[in-house]
Amino acid sequence: MNLRRVMLDVDKARSRPEMTEIAAAIEAAPGVEAVNITVTEIDVETVGMEVTVVGEQIDYVALVDAIDGTGAVVHSTDELVAGDRIVERVPRSR
Amino acid sequence: MNLRRVMLDVDKARSRPEMTEIAAAIEAAPGVEAVNITVTEIDVETVGMEVTVVGEQIDYVALVDAIDGTGAVVHSTDELVAGDRIVERVPRSR
Amino acid sequence: MNLRRVMLDVDKARSRPEMTEIAAAIEAAPGVEAVNITVTEIDVETVGMEVTVVGEQIDYVALVDAIDGTGAVVHSTDELVAGDRIVERVPRSR
Amino acid sequence: MNLRRVMLDVDKARSRPEMTEIAAAIEAAPGVEAVNITVTEIDVETVGMEVTVVGEQIDYVALVDAIDGTGAVVHSTDELVAGDRIVERVPRSR
Amino acid sequence: MNLRRVMLDVDKARSRPEMTEIAAAIEAAPGVEAVNITVTEIDVETVGMEVTVVGEQIDYVALVDAIDGTGAVVHSTDELVAGDRIVERVPRSR
Amino acid sequence: MNLRRVMLDVDKARSRPEMTEIAAAIEAAPGVEAVNITVTEIDVETVGMEVTVVGEQIDYVALVDAIDGTGAVVHSTDELVAGDRIVERVPRSR
Amino acid sequence: MNLRRVMLDVDKARSRPEMTEIAAAIEAAPGVEAVNITVTEIDVETVGMEVTVVGEQIDYVALVDAIDGTGAVVHSTDELVAGDRIVERVPRSR
Numbered sequence: 254m255n256l257r258r259v260m261l262d263v264d265k266a267r268s269r270p271e272m273t274e275i276a277a278a279i280e281a282a283p284g285v286e287a288v289n290i291t292v293t294e295i296d297v298e299t300v301g302m303e304v305t306v307v308g309e310q311i312d313y314v315a316l317v318d319a320i321d322g323t324g325a326v327v328h329s330t331d332e333l334v335a336g337d338r339i340v341e342r343v344p345r346s347r
Numbered sequence: 348m349n350l351r352r353v354m355l356d357v358d359k360a361r362s363r364p365e366m367t368e369i370a371a372a373i374e375a376a377p378g379v380e381a382v383n384i385t386v387t388e389i390d391v392e393t394v395g396m397e398v399t400v401v402g403e404q405i406d407y408v409a410l411v412d413a414i415d416g417t418g419a420v421v422h423s424t425d426e427l428v429a430g431d432r433i434v435e436r437v438p439r440s441r
Numbered sequence: 442m443n444l445r446r447v448m449l450d451v452d453k454a455r456s457r458p459e460m461t462e463i464a465a466a467i468e469a470a471p472g473v474e475a476v477n478i479t480v481t482e483i484d485v486e487t488v489g490m491e492v493t494v495v496g497e498q499i500d501y502v503a504l505v506d507a508i509d510g511t512g513a514v515v516h517s518t519d520e521l522v523a524g525d526r527i528v529e530r531v532p533r534s535r
Numbered sequence: 536m537n538l539r540r541v542m543l544d545v546d547k548a549r550s551r552p553e554m555t556e557i558a559a560a561i562e563a564a565p566g567v568e569a570v571n572i573t574v575t576e577i578d579v580e581t582v583g584m585e586v587t588v589v590g591e592q593i594d595y596v597a598l599v600d601a602i603d604g605t606g607a608v609v610h611s612t613d614e615l616v617a618g619d620r621i622v623e624r625v626p627r628s629r
Numbered sequence: 630m631n632l633r634r635v636m637l638d639v640d641k642a643r644s645r646p647e648m649t650e651i652a653a654a655i656e657a658a659p660g661v662e663a664v665n666i667t668v669t670e671i672d673v674e675t676v677g678m679e680v681t682v683v684g685e686q687i688d689y690v691a692l693v694d695a696i697d698g699t700g701a702v703v704h705s706t707d708e709l710v711a712g713d714r715i716v717e718r719v720p721r722s723r
Numbered sequence: 724m725n726l727r728r729v730m731l732d733v734d735k736a737r738s739r740p741e742m743t744e745i746a747a748a749i750e751a752a753p754g755v756e757a758v759n760i761t762v763t764e765i766d767v768e769t770v771g772m773e774v775t776v777v778g779e780q781i782d783y784v785a786l787v788d789a790i791d792g793t794g795a796v797v798h799s800t801d802e803l804v805a806g807d808r809i810v811e812r813v814p815r816s817r
Numbered sequence: 818m819n820l821r822r823v824m825l826d827v828d829k830a831r832s833r834p835e836m837t838e839i840a841a842a843i844e845a846a847p848g849v850e851a852v853n854i855t856v857t858e859i860d861v862e863t864v865g866m867e868v869t870v871v872g873e874q875i876d877y878v879a880l881v882d883a884i885d886g887t888g889a890v891v892h893s894t895d896e897l898v899a900g901d902r903i904v905e906r907v908p909r910s911r
Binding site for chain 2: 334
């Protein structure tokens, strides 16, 4: 399966790791071409982020391990795109 | 009939199958070119997903069987596109 | 008149016909090039769908007959586009 | 004046004329290239439609006469575009 | 100054002038290339319209005079675009 | 610094200056290529406007002076874009 | 890691620095190609801004130092994009 895009819900402590460390770890994972880290919540102790990763033949397990390795926590996988191109979700109409 | 896009409402247990297993099973179905799996609900026991599949001459029965084979459950088919190209829905104005 | 797009409000019983049967019947109608069937309502007994058909020189009567022939019911025609190209509706501003 | 787009508010009785008759009558009017008829209201006796007509050198009087000739009623003209190209409305910001 | 787009708030009596008369008068003003007249309000006595005029070296005074000459009333100028191209407004974010 | 776009909040008295005077004064400022003046508020005495100016090497001080010189008042600068191209704002997601 | 876009939440006192000073300082930082500074809040003493910086091999530490050097305050980093191209965030659907 050619994994082309992954969207992850990731938390980190406010003090560390730095967002640049997380971005660097993700970019170094096999198959990753680019990453967007968007902060969606800042709490007293933690920062909530949505992480969008694009590439070709992304190694999903290595990607999650890379994030864990920085001290950040992957809470859930919210979207996967696989195949010969990126296909956007068609939202439900009912 | 040349089936080009299918949108399915799919549930899985939280523990298994993995979303990557479902994506791999779908991608292997006849006629499938790419798939987007988006999580729309996380409950205590289950995860609700919207699955968008694109391709050419998609084998609808084989596609549903492939998903069932992973242990996930297809609840409903929410959109079908067939013909010589993908046509978007024109929403009702009344 | 060169009919190029039709949007129909169609209902079917939950058990039958299958949506793939309706799509196949529509695709076989004269002038039809592609079809989008979107489910907008699932009730106890029936499924409500919005059907968008595009093509050239679509035979409107044959299209409605094809849908009726599957056992589904055409409730209303909600949009017609005719002429030398597809023109989108300009919505009213008052 | 080169009239290029007209948007009309049109009503018809539920029973007749057929929407396809109205579309055919509009398409036959001088200067008309394409037409979109969108149903915006279905009442007990009548059907309310927004009719968008595009073309070049559209004959406005002949267009309205063509619609009247089918038994439908033009209630109002809601937009006119004239000139050497189609210009969209810039909505007011106050 | 090269005036390229003007948006005007214009009223007319319901009975007259016809919208086609206003469009013809605007189109004949110096520098005008195209015009969109959109009805935004229909009251008992009057019709409120938003008029978007595009062109090159539009003569603003002649444009307003042309509209006044038909019996319609220019209430206010709501947007002006001038220069070597049309630039859209960037809306305020606070 | 190559200033490429400026968005200003500007007020004027209802009677004067004319919007066309303000547009002409802005267009004559060094580096300005085009300007959009959009009215966002009409009060008893004053008219509130959002002014979007685009160009290359825009002289910010001269631009503000040009507006002041017409008798209009610059209340605030709401956006600046500088560099080798125009970059749009990415809005905050939290 | 090739840092290509950074979005920062920045505050400044109303009196100083000028927004043009901040833009000039950012534009001079290593790797920066263009910057958008949008005012999102004006308070009694301070002005809140969203700063979007694009470039190639942006030096994150030098960028933050450049802003601090003008007397403005970086409150938080709200988005980072790194890799071989700019990837937009895919928002969560649950």
